[in-house]
Every structure is written in C-alpha cells, then in structure tokens.
Amino acid sequence: MVTKMRKREARKGLLISSTYLIYAAIFWGYPFVWLVILAFSRWRYVGRPQFAGFRNFLRIIYDPIFWKSFFNVLNFLVYYIPIVLIFSLLFALALSKLKYGKTFVALSFLVANISSGVAYSIMFSKLFAENGPLNQIIYKLFNTTIPWFTSPQLAMFSISLIVVWKFIGYYGLILYSGIISIPKSIYEAAELDGANKYVKFFKITLPLLNPSIIMVLVFAISLSFGIFTEPYMITGGGPMRSTLMPMMVMYTSAFQKLDPTYSATMSIFIAFFSFGIIWITRKLFEREVEIV
C-alpha cells in the first residue's frame, strides 16, 4: 500500500517537474552538448563539424585579443564593483529612511534596469560625445573637455558608469531587502550600549548585510563577463581595444570571421574564469550570518 502511494507520488512529482526538465533539456542540455561538440571541432556553419581535438583551446592560449578582452573585464570590475556597491548601498539606505513614496522611488530607479540597452547606449553616446551637451557645459565652465569615450584610459570608466546607472536600482533593492530584514531590536540594544550611528552601520548593518552584498557581488561579476551592448554600441571595443569585452570577441569571431567553434571554446574559458572569480570572492568575503 505504502509502495503504491510512493509510486503515485513519484509519478506526480515527475509530472510536475517534467515541464522544467523538458525546458532544461531543450534550452540548457541541447545547447550545452552542442557547445562541447563545437569546442572540439572545426566548423564554419556549413556541413558537418570536423573533429579538431584541442586546437581551439590551444589557439586561445596564444590569442592576444582574447586575453586583452579578459583583462578588460578585470579592469571593468575594478571600476564597477566599488562604485556600484557604494551607490546601491546608499540608495538602499536612503530608501529605508524614506517615510513616503518608497514604491515610486524604487520603481523610478528600476526604470534604468528595464530600459533597452541599445536605446540608452545611443543616448549616453550623444550625451557624453566630445562636443555633446555634457562636454559643452564642462568647456564653458572649465575651458576643457573630457574625452569620455575617446580616451583609451577613460573609455572603460565611462562605460562602467553607464552600467552602474543601470544597476543601482536593481542591486539597491536587493540590499534594501537585506536592510529591512535586520531586526530593530539589535539596533535598540546597541543604542542602549551607547553605540553611535557609525558603529551601528559598521558593526551591525554591514556585517548582517553580508549575504545580500555577496549576492550583489556574484551578480556584478557574472554581468561583467557577459557585458556586450554598451561597449558594442558606444565604443565598438575601442579605443585601442580598451573596451573590447569577451562577448564582443566571441560575437565577431562567430559572425564576422566565420569561426563559431572558436567562439564556443572562448565561452567555455570565460565561464570557467567567471565561476573561478565568483568562487574566490565567496571564499574571501562570505560570512555566515545568523539573525536570532
């Protein structure tokens, strides 16, 4: 009797989860198998892929453009992570202090996140152009202009500012949910012990926000390896390949240089790197937080 029931339950479970399993098989399993096949093949869209062993992997090791794009991601991370973390945290703290209009403010910031990447990239490229409105103001005030996207040193910083603008609302809401889940009683106890607002922030809020901060960090790192629209639309990877990102290298390799198998191999490398950096980040910064 019990076995029968178990079998019936198992069937039900399988039936319910089958939607996901079928979805995963089509949209994850099939592309994954195809990716592995491509990485070990030589194929140019036509005919059957020819087995190429580790040829594509070896090519990557000696490909300066790929490595340039990889180091560009690290460069992007150096700008992006601290700026986005600080501004998202400030946004979350401000939101938690607001008495009225929280939803309106939160939604206003989220508009950036749901905006079309192509549309705002064009907008920013006009806004930050050498003789765009922003530079015209700077020129009138200081008699100089800032080469936002035309200087190899500044271009990545400018792009990271745009991505920060896009994600402040999104990450801010994650941090905000972390802030409001901290029990008020902890702050009250600290106040009784004479803690001022800085002590409360650094000794209570920040440590207890660790899971949310780590989550934001994980999101930010994976985003950095997958960034495409902004550099593609605004700088095209230049100047001097300073904003060339791995996704752009993969894209041009697959669709302009007719080399999809090499792109597939690059994507495997990039996946490993991004997982690696996420793993290191978690090992270094993740703390177990228990709110009793």
Next chain:
Amino acid sequence: MKKLLVILFLSMFVLSFAKTTLVFWTAPNPNQEAFWKKLVAEYEKQNPDIDIEWTTIPAAGSSEEAILSAIASGRTPDICTNIFSGFAAQLIELDQLVELNKLPGFNDLISVRKMENIIKGWEFMGKSYVLPIYSNPILMWWRKDILKEYGWEKPPRTYSEIYKLSKQFVVPKEKYTMRVVAGRNWWDRWFDYITYYYAASEGKPYIDLKKYKAVYNNDAGIKVAKFFETMFKNGWTAVDLGNAPLYNGVILASLKGPWEIPYAENQFPEVLKNIEITPPVVPDDYPEKNPIYTFADTKGLVIFKSSKHQKEAWDFVKWVFSNPEYDRLWLEMTKMPPARGDLLENKLFTEFFNNNPLAAEYAKYVAYAVPPALISKTVEVQDEMTYSLIEPLMYGKSDAESAIKESIKKINRIIW
C-alpha cells in the same frame, strides 16, 4: 484505384498552376528599396508564374551576419544583393554560391553591359560568382561656401594645402579642417586609410594577392600615415566630430560615397548647393597631370547554391540587368553608378548626369575606383589595421613609420 488516379491528376493539375517562389534579399537602404520594390512588382506582373518574396536583408549588426545566420539555419535566400568582394570570397570558400559564368546567357549579359573589365576584378580563380551591380567611388565633399570665406577658390589638392588651410580655419574644440578617420568599425578602413592609400599610390594594391602579404609599407603608405599623424597631432581633426559635422560647418571636408547625395537632398538641401566634389587629397609630390585613384565601394549580387529555383532566379537577374532603362532608373533613385562599362558614353545616362552634376562627378571616377583586396580575411585584416595603424596615430601612441611597420607585421601573420 480510380480515386487515387483522380487525386493524383488533381494534385498535378494544381501543382502545374502553383507559382515558383523566389526569395530575394536586397540592401536595407531606402533608395535601393524603392528601386527593387518597383522592379519586383513589374517582373511579377510580366511573369505571373513567379512570386518574388522580396525583403531587405534582415536586421542584424551587418548584412554579412544576417546572411551567415540564414546559412546556418537553412533559410538562405535564392538571390541576395549587397555582397562585397571579401564576403563573397568567404561564401565561395564555404561553397555557397552558384558559378554564374556557367549559366546560359552570362557572357551576353556581360557584353551588353560592357562589363568585361569590371567582371575581371571580381573573378575568383577565373570564375564569376558575383554579378557586380554598382561601383561607388569614394570622393571628397567640400564646403565651398566656407572655403571662399577663407580665400580658397579651389579646394586643397595636397596634404600641404590641407595643413595651410588648417592653420587658417581650425579653432580647437570647435572647428576642424576635415574628417580623416571614418570610425572604428573594420569597414571604416575602406573610407579612410585605404581610400587615401589608393589615391597616393595611383591605385596600387595594399595586399599582394600572389604572395599573400600586406604591401602598404611603401612610400605612398607611409605618406598617408604621416598625413594622419600630422592631422591628429596638431588637432586639425578629431576622433569625435559630433553629428553631421560637414553640414553643421564643424569641418570643411569629408570623404563620402554617392549614397550621400539623396540623403543630403532630403536633410540638408541648402548646404548641398554649396558642396563641391573632388578626388581624395594626395601627397605634395603627386603629379598634377596624373588621375587620382580612389576606393570603390562596390557591391554585387549572388545566387545561392541552396536555391531550388536557380534557373528562375537567373532569369530574373538577366531580366533586370539586360535592360539599360533599369540602370537609368537605378541611377535616378539611388544616385549610385551602376556597374556598366558605358556609363559615360551611353546617351541614356547623359541626360541624367547633365541634370545631376554631383552624381556625374562620381561617374567620372568609376574608371579610377579600385575595389578592396579580394581576400577572405577582410574583417580580420581591417580590424588589425584599425588597432595597429589607425588608432596609434589617432591617439599619438606611435609615429607613422612604426605604426605601418607594426600593422604590416600583424596583418601578414593573419593572412599568411
């Protein structure tokens, strides 16, 4: 059995009346679209058994990407225009294109259009896979109204004259002499360095196709690079010149193709009246009597091997290109010189050129317009040219000679 026979007969009857559908892709350009729309409708009217599914090349980063995606997903059109020579070379390597010279009436068509010389520039191992449909020389547009204000009755011809004009005209951060670099996309090299190189070298190749080596490290190539270096170093040109700088008077000159004429007619008709067209500027020692060569932005039409209706596709192509009236219509609608050897002699076009002096300037230079190198690695080569040659000169990271040397070394590594 009887029923089966009736069904069979009926289906054969229906099939005999079914239309042949040709999928035809053309360049996403409003003027070309208007032309093809008209012609496709005309052909369908004359050939009721043919249905042409005509669309512009689907939206993607570039036509090449859209076509490749179509090949990969088995949705290749029967006929496609807007194919440049380097991409054609890639498609031939992939064995995707029909050998046109084997199709009936090919030689007659070439002879009617007097295209014998033009078609040679598109041959791959002696075979023709592409029918060139237009050839756009890249020429220099000048603001003659502003030039006159500075005492220039004639636009500058040489680099030194450009420098002289720059000293008169340029106001840092506000006004620059000309656009020197077209952009940082790989195809932008066609419209800057390669154009100036052809002009300086009397149309010499930048890639030696016999030795498979980049060869622009010669006197002409170095002079062009030095010109770029000088212009950027002195702030006489800039990386970013803003929107429509020529029309807004921010610059005095820019290289442009004939497609710019209909655009300017619509957007800046008043400025267009003050435009003078000349060949690209040349080094100081370039003989005044010699003609100046330039780059030819030339595109062709192909029929894909995957087409089930190659005969019908070729019939349509022949119908379009064997009637010179359609070439005149093309000229009127797009202002782009059709790929014909008799463009300046044929009376059919004379009237058009008399009424369209700017388009006539382009027609004059068709004979001196040199197509890009026929290599399948155009994207890689021109991308490297951007990175190793153009950008170092733009940002003052290298001098002309070192940039040429470095780019030659890297490009040879790509194509060798």
